[in-house]
Amino acid sequence: MRKTVLKHVTTSVMIIFVAASILFSALRVMGISEVQISTKKGAMLFSKKGCSQCHYTDRQTSKIGPGFKDLFKRDNLPASQRPVTEENIRQQLISPYNAMPSFKESITDDQINYLIEYLNTL
Amino acid sequence: MQKKGTILLILYCLIALLPSGVAYLSWVSTKSFMYELGRNIAFVALMIIALQFFLASRLHEIESPFGFDVVIRFHRYMGIFATVLLLCHPLLLAVGGHGWHLIYGLQLPWFIWFGKVALLLLVVNILLSLYQTTLSVKFERWRLIHDILGPTILILIFFHSWFAGNDLRLDIMKILWIIIFGFTLAVYMFHRFIRPKLLKNNPYRVSDVKTEADDVWTIKLKPADGSSVFNYAPGQFQFITFYRDRQLPVEEHHWTISSSPAQKNYISSTIKALGDFTSTIGQTRVGDTASVQGPFGRFSYLYHPEEKNLVFLAGGIGITPLMSMLRHMRDTKSNHMVVLIYGNEDEHQIIFREELSQIETEGYPKLNVFHVLHKPPAKWTGETGYIDKEKIQKFGGEKLHEKIFYVCGPPPMVGSIIKSLKQLGVPDRQIRMEVFSFLD
Ligand SMILES: Cc1cc2nc3c(=O)[nH]c(=O)nc-3n(C[C@H](O)[C@H](O)[C@H](O)COP(=O)(O)OP(=O)(O)OC[C@H]3O[C@@H](n4cnc5c(N)ncnc54)[C@H](O)[C@@H]3O)c2cc1C
Numbered sequence: 001m002r003k004t005v006l007k008h009v010t011t012s013v014m015i016i017f018v019a020a021s022i023l024f025s026a027l028r029v030m031g032i033s034e035v036q037i038s039t040k041k042g043a044m045l046f047s048k049k050g051c052s053q054c055h056y057t058d059r060q061t062s063k064i065g066p067g068f069k070d071l072f073k074r075d076n077l078p079a080s081q082r083p084v085t086e087e088n089i090r091q092q093l094i095s096p097y098n099a100m101p102s103f104k105e106s107i108t109d110d111q112i113n114y115l116i117e118y119l120n121t122l
Numbered sequence: 123m124q125k126k127g128t129i130l131l132i133l134y135c136l137i138a139l140l141p142s143g144v145a146y147l148s149w150v151s152t153k154s155f156m157y158e159l160g161r162n163i164a165f166v167a168l169m170i171i172a173l174q175f176f177l178a179s180r181l182h183e184i185e186s187p188f189g190f191d192v193v194i195r196f197h198r199y200m201g202i203f204a205t206v207l208l209l210c211h212p213l214l215l216a217v218g219g220h221g222w223h224l225i226y227g228l229q230l231p232w233f234i235w236f237g238k239v240a241l242l243l244l245v246v247n248i249l250l251s252l253y254q255t256t257l258s259v260k261f262e263r264w265r266l267i268h269d270i271l272g273p274t275i276l277i278l279i280f281f282h283s284w285f286a287g288n289d290l291r292l293d294i295m296k297i298l299w300i301i302i303f304g305f306t307l308a309v310y311m312f313h314r315f316i317r318p319k320l321l322k323n324n325p326y327r328v329s330d331v332k333t334e335a336d337d338v339w340t341i342k343l344k345p346a347d348g349s350s351v352f353n354y355a356p357g358q359f360q361f362i363t364f365y366r367d368r369q370l371p372v373e374e375h376h377w378t379i380s381s382s383p384a385q386k387n388y389i390s391s392t393i394k395a396l397g398d399f400t401s402t403i404g405q406t407r408v409g410d411t412a413s414v415q416g417p418f419g420r421f422s423y424l425y426h427p428e429e430k431n432l433v434f435l436a437g438g439i440g441i442t443p444l445m446s447m448l449r450h451m452r453d454t455k456s457n458h459m460v461v462l463i464y465g466n467e468d469e470h471q472i473i474f475r476e477e478l479s480q481i482e483t484e485g486y487p488k489l490n491v492f493h494v495l496h497k498p499p500a501k502w503t504g505e506t507g508y509i510d511k512e513k514i515q516k517f518g519g520e521k522l523h524e525k526i527f528y529v530c531g532p533p534p535m536v537g538s539i540i541k542s543l544k545q546l547g548v549p550d551r552q553i554r555m556e557v558f559s560f561l562d
Contacts, residue, residue: 002420004550006192009131010199016135017166017203024142025158038148109291 042118045111049103057122065100072120086116127187138173141165144298145289157218160211161289167207168279170200171244172306175272179313180361180415189420190359194560198251205244212237233285240278247271255561260398262373273310276303318363321413325365328410329388334473337395338439339404340380342388343412350386352416354379355424356450357443357528357556360416362391366406373399378442378556379417384453389414392473394439421528421556423447423458429526433518434462435509435539437531438471443556444530445474451487458487463517465494465509465535469502492517509535511542523547529555 046052054064061067066078074084080097082088090112093103107115142165153161176184177197185193216224224234247268250257254264280303289295330342343362345351354360356379363374377391395401421443423432434444441464451458466472472493482489494505494513505513518525527548529539536557543553 002189002192002554003195006195010196013131013135013200014203017138017170017207018163020139021142021159021162021166024139024146025155025162028146028158029153029155110293113291 038114038117039121042114042116042121045115046118049107049111049115051115054100068119068122071122089116089119124187130184130187134173138166138169141169141289141295141298141302144294145292148289148292148294154218156214157220160214160218161287163207163214164211164283167204167211168283169302170204170207171276171279172302174201174204175276175306175310175313178272179309180418181309185418186420190418191557191560192420201251202248205241205248208241208244212241231285233282236278237282237286240275240282243271243275243278247275269314273307276306276310317415318413321363321415322365325411326389326414328364328406328408328412330390331404331406331408333404334392336470337404338392338471338473339406340390340392341403341406342381342390343414344388346411351389354383354389354417355422356383356446357422357424358417358419358446359443360389360391360414360418363413364406364410365412366410368405370402370405371399374413375399376418378446380442380446380449382446382449382453384450389416392439392442392445396439419556421530421554423526423528424450426526430458431521431525432458432460433514433522433525433527434460434464435514435527435529435531436462437465437509437535438467439473440531440535440556440558441473442530444528445477447528448478448481448487448489452481452484455486460487460489461517461519462489462491463494463509463513464491465496465531468495468497469499490517490519509539509542511545514539514542515546523549523552525552527553529553531558533557533559 046055046057056063056067056069058069059067060069060078071077072084076082077084077088077092080088080092082097092100093107093112093115095104096102142162145161145165174197177193177200180190188196212224216222224230250259250264250267254261259267280299284290284296284299287295290299325346326343327346328341329344330340332340332342334340343351359376359378361374361376363372364370365372377393379389380392381388381390393400393403395403423429434447436444444462448460448462450456451460462478464472464478475493478489478491481487482491492505492513494507494509495502496506496508498504498506507513515522523546525548527543529536529543531539536555540553540555544550
């Protein structure tokens with residue numbers, strides 16, 4: 001009867017939804033998404049916006065500002081010593097901790113996301 | 123029809139998974155798996171809730187491949203499912219790194235509170251819907267509450283996700299959100315306000331009121347502008363709102379179309395006084411106007427043209443869809459073979475008795491009617507008791523397993539007949555039923 005079919009179909013839909021949520025979450029956490037693309041965009045922005053003039057990406061020593069090698073593997077941000085979180089990095093770009101210029105007017109939310117993405121891979 | 127249904131179902135799943143998909147493609151996470159899961163199930167739940175409005179809005183394209191009852195049942199199951207997902211959402215975020223103050227903390231931003239209130243209203247909504255009979259909430263009141271809670275929850279969820287959702291910083295997600303919520307509110311407005319207006323502006327007029335039996339009347343309706351009635355399959359039902367003035371209540375109810383679609387001049391519904399509203403149906407007069415929306419449902423032999431050997435099992439007012447089919451078979455001079463077993467409490471309650479025996483003698487379709495009375499009068503020579511296994515076997519004729527059964531009546535009767543049919547070994551797919559309530 002239609003009722004039995006409906007029950008099977010509904011159960012399947014629910015299972016699909018839960019499975020897809022788990023899959024998306026796992027993939028996202030493992031970073032196998034468009035991450036490569038985002039990273040590339042981030043890398044481009046890193047030089048386009050001038051970050052690279054003041055920051056190394058392949059070592060931890062300072063250029064003008066601190067180097068970012070293994071940034072996300074550290075506990076604290078190099079200058080301010082605040083924890084390494086998306087939020088704190090976002091904060092740094094909008095209202096910098098000390099001498100770094102603010103990018104508040106010259107950078108969009110999306111671009112910040114891509115930059116964080118990129119920093120995450122260093 | 124099957125193909126259309128499958129496509130709609132796939133579309134449903136794809137739309138529901140769209141935000142998770144877009145978010146995944148646009149941005150990676152630095153959060154834990156649990157946190158991400160909390161986020162993704164909220165996306166799915168939010169989409170299910172948005173889609174609920176489409177399921178409930180009686181759109182022909184969505185309803186017709188499945189039938190109204192199936193769509194409404196699906197709506198109910200998915201509502202419960204979305205609520206369960208959303209109850210897990212804050213828990214997973216808390217476990218996943220956000221911290222438990224999200225659950226018990228009071229110092230939370232307003233948009234988190236929006237989410238909490240939405241969740242509370244959702245639970246209230248579900249409980250009210252599932253237990254409306256137990257809680258003795260009147261149908262009309264329940265419907266009003268449901269109609270207010272739905273969009274309230276939707277709007278709360280919109281603001282909650284817009285401001286709390288990390289992914290909502292992405293432009294593409296913002297655009298997606300505006301499209302989703304815009305469409306959903308639009309379909310709600312259409313269903314609740316615009317279409318009722320349109321239907322009211324194209325009213326039907328009562329052209330005849332006929333007493334059929336104790337507490338049963340047939341109301342004939344014609345389009346007020348003289349046009350022909352909409353197309354329908356015999357056995358389908360319609361929503362009618364009567365505007366009768368005289369301080370009579372204005373409520374929308376669903377009744378089977380009891381007329382035959384072989385003629386397009388009028389539609390009729392045969393209505394039994396079963397409760398508050400229907401007890402006023404006898405006061406309907408010729409000339410009263412009504413809004414009519416239809417047709418709905420898939421309970422019709424016309425959807426299965428290759429099946430010729432049918433058994434109709436009706437209880438009381440449940441005869442109406444079967445009557446529409448029989449009238450249509452008569453009008454089209456069809457060669458179907460039909461056995462009708464028709465159960466009633468007593469003799470006065472038998473509806474359409476003469477017309478049925480007339481069809482029986484005329485021979486289109488080849489019809490055999492068997493009346494079963496629970497409280498037979500002294501001189502009654504027909505069957506007594508209820509429609510049960512023995513009677514179905516006795517009157518159903520040879521090769522019962524190859525016949526198609528159409529069952530309609532009050533829920534307990536339909537339930538017991540289905541059980542009998544299963545005991546007789548009739549396969550599931552040969553049993554079609556219509557229950558006069560969407561609440562079970
Ligand atoms: C597909 C279908 C076809 C039907 N065909 C017929 C028919 O041909 N003839 C006929 O007499 N009846 C038919 N009914 C039943 C009819 O819809 C109800 O009897 C009527 O709505 C009861 O209204 P009431 O206010 O008089 O009853 P109430 O006093 O409100 O209650 C009686 C019962 O009906 C339920 N109910 C009340 N109002 C509504 C509503 N607007 N929508 C849904 N449920 C409601 C209540 O919850 C309760 O269980 C059909 C029902 C369905 C689902």
